[in-house]
Amino acid sequence: MINKILPHPILTVVLWLSWLLLNNSFDPGHMVLGLILAIFIPWFTSSFWQETVCLKNPLTLLKFFGVVMWDIVIANIAVAKLILGKNDKLKPAFFYIDLDVEHRLGISILANTISLTPGTVSCDLSADRKRLLIHALHVEDIDQTIADIKQRYEKPLKEVFTKC
Numbered sequence: 001m002i003n004k005i006l007p008h009p010i011l012t013v014v015l016w017l018s019w020l021l022l023n024n025s026f027d028p029g030h031m032v033l034g035l036i037l038a039i040f041i042p043w044f045t046s047s048f049w050q051e052t053v054c055l056k057n058p059l060t061l062l063k064f065f066g067v068v069m070w071d072i073v074i075a076n077i078a079v080a081k082l083i084l085g086k087n088d089k090l091k092p093a094f095f096y097i098d099l100d101v102e103h104r105l106g107i108s109i110l111a112n113t114i115s116l117t118p119g120t121v122s123c124d125l126s127a128d129r130k131r132l133l134i135h136a137l138h139v140e141d142i143d144q145t146i147a148d149i150k151q152r153y154e155k156p157l158k159e160v161f162t163k164c
Contacts, residue, residue, distance in 0.1 A: 005039075007046035010055060012038045056162045064156040068113055071152065075118040082119070082138050093139040094123070097132045097146050101154050104129070106161035113153050 006012050019034030020026060055061060082090060101107055107129055111122035114134055124133040139145050 006042070008042040008049070011042045015041055055160055057159050060156050061160045064153070064160070067152055067156075068116070071117055075120075079118040079137060090138050091140065092135065092137055093142060094133060094135050095139070095142045095146065097134060097149060097154075099130055099132055099154065100150070101158040101161065102129070103157075103161035106157040107132075109161075110153055110157055114149065 016034050016038035019037060020030060023030050023034070099107060099110075101110060107125065111125065111132060114120050114122045114132075119137040121135045122132055123135050125131070126133075134149075136145060
């Protein structure tokens with residue numbers, strides 16, 4: 001019964017909170033309108049979702065978002081220093097990451113996280129969804145960068161997103 005009303009309850013909560021944060025208001029009117037949209041958007045789009053989302057460890061996901069926010073702040077400072085410094089010290093690079101995460105939403109969040117972090121961009125996903133091409137503004141050690149991405153971002157996403 002609840003799955004018919006709220007086919008994606010986590011998406012409903014995220015949409016509602018996003019609505020309130022984007023409007024920068026917790027007025028009753030915004031809360032009600034945001035809740036109506038947060039309920040109906042997943043309901044109308046549920047037929048487009050190819051697989052069900054099951055969160056295994058929601059606290060790991062919360063910790064993941066904290067790590068991402070921290071990394072975005074630190075990367076902003078690092079990129080500002082690189083851009084304001086001499087450009088001849090930059091070492092841009094393209095590299096592939098072999099993916100362990102298999103869930104489509106997990107892969108999507110990983111690719112978006114990499115692109116949200118200043119200095120890196122997800123460029124392409126292989127057709128079999130096993131490799132992700134990334135461009136980095138400055139890389140000292142590609143293997144270490146790959147290890148950092150896998151440890152800080154991919155590992156928690158693999159723990160959280162499972163097939164139902």
